[in-house]
Amino acid sequence: xxxxxxxxxxxxxxxxxxxxxxxxxxxxxxxxxxxxxxxxxxxxxxxxxxxxxxxxxxxxxxxxxxxxxxxxxxxxxxxxxxxxxxxxxxxxxxxxxxxxxxxxxxxxxxxxxxxxxxxxxxxxxxxxxxxxxxxxxxxxxxxxxxxxxxxxxxxxxxxxxxxxxxxxxxxxxxxxxxxxxxxxxxxxxxxxxxxxxxxxxxxxxxxxxxxxxxxxxxxxxxxxxxxxxxxxxxxxxxxxxxxxxxxxxxxxxxxxxxxxxxxxxxxxxxxxxxxxxxxxxxxxxxxxxxxxxxxxxxxxxxxxxxxxxxxxxxxxxxxxxxxxxxxxxxxxxxxxxxxxxxxxxxxxxxxxxxxxxxxxxxxxxxxxxxxxxxxxxxxxxxxxxxxxxxxxxxxxxxxxxxxxxxxxxxxxxxxxxxxxxxxxxxxxxxx
Numbered sequence: 001x002x003x004x005x006x007x008x009x010x011x012x013x014x015x016x017x018x019x020x021x022x023x024x025x026x027x028x029x030x031x032x033x034x035x036x037x038x039x040x041x042x043x044x045x046x047x048x049x050x051x052x053x054x055x056x057x058x059x060x061x062x063x064x065x066x067x068x069x070x071x072x073x074x075x076x077x078x079x080x081x082x083x084x085x086x087x088x089x090x091x092x093x094x095x096x097x098x099x100x101x102x103x104x105x106x107x108x109x110x111x112x113x114x115x116x117x118x119x120x121x122x123x124x125x126x127x128x129x130x131x132x133x134x135x136x137x138x139x140x141x142x143x144x145x146x147x148x149x150x151x152x153x154x155x156x157x158x159x160x161x162x163x164x165x166x167x168x169x170x171x172x173x174x175x176x177x178x179x180x181x182x183x184x185x186x187x188x189x190x191x192x193x194x195x196x197x198x199x200x201x202x203x204x205x206x207x208x209x210x211x212x213x214x215x216x217x218x219x220x221x222x223x224x225x226x227x228x229x230x231x232x233x234x235x236x237x238x239x240x241x242x243x244x245x246x247x248x249x250x251x252x253x254x255x256x257x258x259x260x261x262x263x264x265x266x267x268x269x270x271x272x273x274x275x276x277x278x279x280x281x282x283x284x285x286x287x288x289x290x291x292x293x294x295x296x297x298x299x300x301x302x303x304x305x306x307x308x309x310x311x312x313x314x315x316x317x318x319x320x321x322x323x324x325x326x327x328x329x330x331x332x333x334x335x336x337x338x339x340x341x342x343x344x345x346x347x348x349x350x351x352x353x354x355x356x357x358x359x360x361x362x363x364x365x366x367x368x369x370x371x372x373x374x375x376x377x378x379x380x381x382x383x384x385x386x387x388x389x390x391x392x393x394x395x396x397x398x399x400x401x402x403x404x405x406x407x408x409x410x411x412x413x414x415x416x417x418x419x420x421x422x423x424x425x426x427x428x429x430x431x
Contacts, residue, residue, distance in 0.1 A: 038253070041335060047333060048253065051243070059241055060283075065333070090130075091129040096372055098133025103371075105134070106144060109216065118216065125164050135199055149199050151168075152204065161203050168195045207291050212295065219305045219307070223342045224341065230278070278315040280317060289350050296354070303412035305344075355412045356412075357410065363403055363406075364398040364404030366428070372394070372397070376394050
């Protein structure tokens with residue numbers, strides 16, 4: 001995974017020589033000379049200008065620009081989901097996934113005393129498919145939920161929020177419409193609508209803007225897209241991995257290098273007793289989950305995180321995806337998704353003073369305990385013409401080699417139930 005090769009690390013006007021670089025795709029860089037480099041993009045031009053001015057940037061800064069740069073960010077102006085995009089998520093594969101999450105929300109809401117209001121807050125709602133499936137179940141369970149539910153979506157992409165509104169309301173948004181190209185993102189909320197099921201929907205750019213109140217926070221494949229800082233242990237201590245311009249023979253216009261000395265981030269986020277030689281830390285994940293935990297403690301509620309990740313064991317996980325295949329992290333920035341496994345041990349550490357945490361457990365175990373087989377049988381009976389798709393979707397969600405064990409479920413719950421008894425949420429029973 002490591003290469004012992006001399007590289008120059010630029011910091012200001014000085015040059016430092018270092019003997020370690022790490023390819024963050026998990027694939028060794030080739031030693032041979034390259035006759036040409038990867039393609040240039042509008043974002044690459046911005047990044048190289050910035051690096052020439054201030055020196056190498058952190059991996060977190062690079063990842064943030066690649067994904068959410070207002071002009072050229074990956075998520076900001078196109079539909080990246082589904083078979084025609086770069087990756088497919090569980091809600092896009094089977095309606096059962098969203099239906100069972102909705103059942104989980106209603107069950108835990110009743111266990112917490114069925115408060116008068118239930119704010120369902122989804123972070124990074126994608127196309128709106130998960131929210132749409134959940135709202136359909138809430139409608140079917142209206143005898144339980146009554147008019148308690150409101151939906152609050154945290155979304156920074158104008159394009160995606162327009163798609164979500166079209167999905168939830170059934171009113172198509174025309175391509176290139178003013179709602180997509182010139183949205184008013186300054187309001188709080190910046191967009192409102194009523195869903196086809198009659199539930200009020202509001203859009204925000206940050207979780208802190210969501211009104212206070214009893215809330216269920218849903219984050220499906222959200223935290224893996226947040227920027228991470230990368231650190232490598234050397235004989236001189238922890239050093240941060242940076243992104244610099246590659247004017248040499250490398251395959252791309254950018255390259256990974258090590259900072260010549262400690263950075264602010266390496267001083268704050270690394271630990272002397274860390275056993276791994278390479279770690280990824282996502283400070284933004286800590287901030288957001290602390291916000292969730294504070295609200296759960298103050299106003300009641302719960303949180304459910306669904307993502308691929310680990311419990312503080314993995315090292316180098318950042319990777320790119322384009323057209324459903326691995327894509328080099330530094331190649332043609334802005335054209336491919338970047339993602340890193342969620343470190344659930346870090347999230348647990350950030351919130352454990354305010355809430356109880358459960359998991360991570362494998363997705364297939366959670367769905368099994370929530371009754372996926374029973375729901376599948378009912379759908380097969382009601383929709384026999386969909387037999388092939390239903391079985392295919394079930395297998396993809398449950399197969400350990402596909403999503404079953406790669407995706408994890410992690411919950412944030414109040415310290416105690418409404419009656420004061422210890423908590424044990426549905427889907428997280430120890431087997």
